[in-house]
Amino acid sequence: MAQHDETPDKRRLREEARAFFQDNRPADPGFKLPQTFLEVESERQFLWLKEWQRRVHDAGLLGVEWPEAYGGRGMPPGSQRVVAEEMSRAGVPFIVNRIGLDWAGPTILAEGTEEQKKRYLRNILACEEVWCQGFSEPGAGSDLASLRTTAVRRGDHYVINGHKVWTTQAMWADWMILLARTDAAAPKHVGISYFLFPMKSQGVSVRPLVKMTGEGGFNQVLFEDVEIPASSLLGKEGEGWRLAVMTLAFERGAQEGSATGGILSDAVRVGRIVELAREARRDGRPASEDPWVRDKIAELAIEEEALLASALRMKVPGLVEERPMAIPFMGKLVGSELSQRLAALAQEVEGPAAQYAFGAERAIEGGHYQRAYMNSFGFTIGGGTSEIQRNLIGERILGLPRST
Amino acid sequence: MTNVIPDDFGYGEEQAMLRREARKVLEGASTTAAVRGWMETPAGFDEGMWRTAAEAGWLGLAVPAEHGGSGLGAVSLAVLMEEMGRALLPLPFFGALFTTLVLNEAGSDAQKAQWLPDLAEGKLFGAVGTEERAGGWDHAHVEDSARREGDGILLSGQKDLVVDAPSANLVIATFREEAGPSLFAVEARSPGVTLLPDELVDATRRSGAVQFGGVRVGEEARIGAPGAALSILGRVMPRIWAALAAEMVGGADRLLSMTVEYAKIRQQFGRAIGAFQAVKHPLVDVLARVEMTRSLVYRAAAAIDHAPAEGERLARMAKAIASDTYALAAAKAVQLHGGIGFTWECDVQLYFKRAQWSRAAFGDAAHHRRRIAEMVIGG
Numbered sequence A: 001m002a003q004h005d006e007t008p009d010k011r012r013l014r015e016e017a018r019a020f021f022q023d024n025r026p027a028d029p030g031f032k033l034p035q036t037f038l039e040v041e042s043e044r045q046f047l048w049l050k051e052w053q054r055r056v057h058d059a060g061l062l063g064v065e066w067p068e069a070y071g072g073r074g075m076p077p078g079s080q081r082v083v084a085e086e087m088s089r090a091g092v093p094f095i096v097n098r099i100g101l102d103w104a105g106p107t108i109l110a111e112g113t114e115e116q117k118k119r120y121l122r123n124i125l126a127c128e129e130v131w132c133q134g135f136s137e138p139g140a141g142s143d144l145a146s147l148r149t150t151a152v153r154r155g156d157h158y159v160i161n162g163h164k165v166w167t168t169q170a171m172w173a174d175w176m177i178l179l180a181r182t183d184a185a186a187p188k189h190v191g192i193s194y195f196l197f198p199m200k201s202q203g204v205s206v207r208p209l210v211k212m213t214g215e216g217g218f219n220q221v222l223f224e225d226v227e228i229p230a231s232s233l234l235g236k237e238g239e240g241w242r243l244a245v246m247t248l249a250f251e252r253g254a255q256e257g258s259a260t261g262g263i264l265s266d267a268v269r270v271g272r273i274v275e276l277a278r279e280a281r282r283d284g285r286p287a288s289e290d291p292w293v294r295d296k297i298a299e300l301a302i303e304e305e306a307l308l309a310s311a312l313r314m315k316v317p318g319l320v321e322e323r324p325m326a327i328p329f330m331g332k333l334v335g336s337e338l339s340q341r342l343a344a345l346a347q348e349v350e351g352p353a354a355q356y357a358f359g360a361e362r363a364i365e366g367g368h369y370q371r372a373y374m375n376s377f378g379f380t381i382g383g384g385t386s387e388i389q390r391n392l393i394g395e396r397i398l399g400l401p402r403s404t
Numbered sequence B: 001m002t003n004v005i006p007d008d009f010g011y012g013e014e015q016a017m018l019r020r021e022a023r024k025v026l027e028g029a030s031t032t033a034a035v036r037g038w039m040e041t042p043a044g045f046d047e048g049m050w051r052t053a054a055e056a057g058w059l060g061l062a063v064p065a066e067h068g069g070s071g072l073g074a075v076s077l078a079v080l081m082e083e084m085g086r087a088l089l090p091l092p093f094f095g096a097l098f099t100t101l102v103l104n105e106a107g108s109d110a111q112k113a114q115w116l117p118d119l120a121e122g123k124l125f126g127a128v129g130t131e132e133r134a135g136g137w138d139h140a141h142v143e144d145s146a147r148r149e150g151d152g153i154l155l156s157g158q159k160d161l162v163v164d165a166p167s168a169n170l171v172i173a174t175f176r177e178e179a180g181p182s183l184f185a186v187e188a189r190s191p192g193v194t195l196l197p198d199e200l201v202d203a204t205r206r207s208g209a210v211q212f213g214g215v216r217v218g219e220e221a222r223i224g225a226p227g228a229a230l231s232i233l234g235r236v237m238p239r240i241w242a243a244l245a246a247e248m249v250g251g252a253d254r255l256l257s258m259t260v261e262y263a264k265i266r267q268q269f270g271r272a273i274g275a276f277q278a279v280k281h282p283l284v285d286v287l288a289r290v291e292m293t294r295s296l297v298y299r300a301a302a303a304i305d306h307a308p309a310e311g312e313r314l315a316r317m318a319k320a321i322a323s324d325t326y327a328l329a330a331a332k333a334v335q336l337h338g339g340i341g342f343t344w345e346c347d348v349q350l351y352f353k354r355a356q357w358s359r360a361a362f363g364d365a366a367h368h369r370r371r372i373a374e375m376v377i378g379g
Helices: A008-023 A045-056 A079-092 A098-110 A116-126 A239-251 A271-279 A292-312 A326-355 A364-381 A386-396 B013-029 B032-040 B049-054 B072-086 B095-108 B111-119 B227-265 B279-307 B309-340 B348-359 B365-376
Strands: A131-134 A148-156 A158-167 A174-182 A192-198 A203-211 A218-229 B126-129 B146-150 B153-161 B170-177 B180-187 B193-197 B208-217
Touching: A008 A079, A045 A148, A098 A116, A098 A131, A098 A174, A098 A192, A098 A239, A131 B348, A158 A174, A158 A192, A158 A203, A174 A239, A192 A218, A192 A239, A203 B013, A271 A292, A271 A326, A271 A364, A292 A326, A292 B279, A292 B309, A292 B365, A326 A364, A326 A386, A326 B279, A386 B279, B013 B049, B032 B348, B072 B227, B072 B279, B095 B111, B095 B153, B095 B170, B095 B227, B126 B153, B153 B170, B153 B180, B170 B208, B180 B208, B180 B227, B227 B279, B227 B309, B227 B348, B279 B309, B309 B348, B309 B365
Parallel strands: A131 A174, B126 B170, B146 B170
Antiparallel strands: A148 A158, A148 A174, A158 A218, A174 A192, A203 A218, B146 B153, B153 B208, B170 B180, B193 B208
């Protein structure tokens, strides 16, 4: 990276970002940091990461594509990716308010009123307010449109009742992008509305769930006669499904406008597995000399390179004219499955040491890869499972008939 | 040379036009019915199509302007190859391209002037032999010898699986000298040259073993310096790998389209089979591989043109992933076409066999991954 023929603006931004992350790498906090925003479980982790995001924003490196009026820098599309690449290169911690930056923010930017944009966007960037996403429900799974949480209009208020689940960061969040049914009689895609929901309201309870890694981070959220002002609505009543599809497209990386520009989880990259292979032993020799290990590393290095090349190619219209939306639609599916295979390979490279638990004293890098493998399922299941992604891509990109 | 890979892959209006024209010509001419006819002939290709390719400027694409070509780069070549692969075009194009690239890279002024214009016009058919049976794909394994005798040089040995050798009138091959392997150009009709045609898994291709039984040549037949063959090939091969990988992407993409169309039409259990996830999901996996592979092919091609230091790694990656992708697309195409996919009359089998040939040509996936591992890991 950084070898592309960049515009002078982007090159300057890259240099600026590189210098900042080099000079401002945060000191070791003295406690374990989570691997991604999905696993922030303790208050000290959260407060530390919040402070880190604030510093990155103060340096002008977050929301660089958002308008200046809302705390951004108004730079052209692709600029945030430059910063993301430099963050990845520097190996600094992730940005914690990911749902705000990448999903809620872009949707508000596209569909919010001027008042809503002014109210929310700057606070998202500076991590003054953290967001969570209330889309999933216990009975609905990947079939979002069958959600049952209700919002009933009473004068200048809506009253919310229902139950959301797998809600990442709900315990820290100040706001939630909430989907609720405003018209029970309408067809299931039509009766849904999209709210900017204040989490600190009366009647909201958040119950943490524990992941198989033993980490917290996601939750159930229950709503019992929660009253919110009618101005919490984003867009018009009944437009929720259209807006949700937009948010999901941001979530799947199918749109520009992301404030973090991230594409691959940084928990495991080929470069790190190469380092690991030099340290780990097989038959008394470095695993990096084992032909099978070498072949597998080469295979995944090729795929990692192909994914990065695809992110570049999708911006060249002449090279994607056959299926212009194929790469954006595939981004989440391909990226999450590659991350998962990388984490699996890292464990194989570890050899016998892969038996140690995450956190065990004798584990390599504290069991980073065992944990990364488990956590990788958060990305192949969350935000629409890989199976749902395949249906979507088969139907939207290849034009195959709908599955029943 | 800018030594950076451009974000737009160096893909502009020139390449877009080349693609439009190539697609138009090939969709009209290189239908599978035509391909089936051509592959049954002894030569394996149509002379009219060869003239069309020459007139369209395809044969001169890699030939510099001062020798009668257009001198376009690896990205343009990838565009053309992708379209040829899509149409399964049978032509002795690879041999001509390989010959052109070697001459461009290391030919003397006299050699270039003698051969490049004829290559661009399609008057000269070329082939390059780099592999011997015992060496696999290793160009450094050269037992064939170039021995000094009097004021000449005697070439002896055999090159295997030389692409387009049956139609070639100029053959370039590697021979070991004291200084190391060197490249020599030999008229195919020279006394002592014997062609043993191959029977290939892909009937739309032709290759052969070329025997050199003490062929006498002069110093002027050597391309580049004595012992320079490996460094010359080191600069040429990334272009060959990227070009073949591009052709493979075109073929894999065509297989995907054919199978998707079939899955939309073919009914089973009262529904189009494409509605079943057991059919839909593998097709999406093929799509994902095809798109990833295409990205890497164009990135490799752009690197060859603009940042050659990156060219070898990326071109090997492109050939490796293309080998797996084409094989996957072919296997899924046959499987999802069901019984009909297993028949001779189904066009899928033509591409299936092209995929089989292609994965084994110029290094299979495992071969290239071994070299990539050396670059990524070291040792």
